[in-house]
């Protein structure tokens with residue numbers, strides 16, 4: 001197996017700006033997710049992308065989401081907005097998050113509305129400057145919005161109106177956020193059409209399906225027809241936690257094993273991220 005050493009990339013800066021602190025990563029560089037079946041490192045680009053993670057409870061979604069959020073934590077050129085219906089999964093990253101929301105739909109809606117307004121401001125800037133997407137030279141920081149458990153906010157808590165508003169805001173951010181430098185990474189343990197309708201799923205350029213109970217729930221994450229082609233997350237054995245099928249835009253699903261950060265790793269990583277962000 002090959003071992004992966006994350007590139008220590010110094011975020012690109014405007015000419016004349018103070019240099020980035022040593023060891024900082026950049027959101028413009030791909031995030032390390034784990035290994036493929038040949039032992040090769042698997043990375044996913046984050047900037048201008050959205051990522052959907054799905055699978056049954058305990059299959060490894062939060063660990064994968066943690067890998068992505070960890071890359072963003074160490075990337076001093078991105079703000080983290082974390083919405084965690086389970087409260088405890090993303091909580092360790094709260095010290096470096098611009099906004100952290102637990103299992104509170106009213107606050108989650110307020111944060112999403114603010115992000116939508118920010119996205120609109122950025123589109124106005126793009127329109128005024130005749131360009132199509134925000135870059136690191138624009139003076140706008142990238143934002144990573146991570147949502148752990150879509151279903152919690154879209155079917156479990158809140159009134160039907162709040163749940164609908166949550167769905168609408170997330171859909172808008174997934175549909176229009178990329179060019180505005182807003183990355184959405186969302187996880188769900190309920191891969192069903194009411195939680196992830198096709199029209200929403202298709203907006204995610206990267207999809208990662210962990211073990212699913214049926215071929216159709218696997219297809220809900222990866223896309224219709226993949227199970228028939230032999231790519232179904234139903235075939236992942238319950239004993240193999242952290243194994244998933246990763247579909248990258250335009251490719252075919254690839255079996256991967258995610259890297260596993262222990263609580264201790266995460267604590268140390270966040271401490272490092274706090275230091276890097278203070279020094280930036």
Ligand SMILES: Nc1ncnc2c1ncn2[C@@H]1O[C@H](COP(=O)(O)OP(=O)(O)OP(=O)(O)O)[C@@H](O)[C@H]1O
Nearest residue numbers: 056057058059060061062063189241242258259260
């Ligand atoms: N890549 C991995 N390597 C080793 N163990 C893993 C890996 N991924 C997950 N696990 C183990 O499986 C447990 C469940 O994983 P995780 O919390 O990510 O599942 P989940 O799909 O988010 O579950 P739920 O939907 O119930 O929250 C983890 O606490 C960890 O012990």
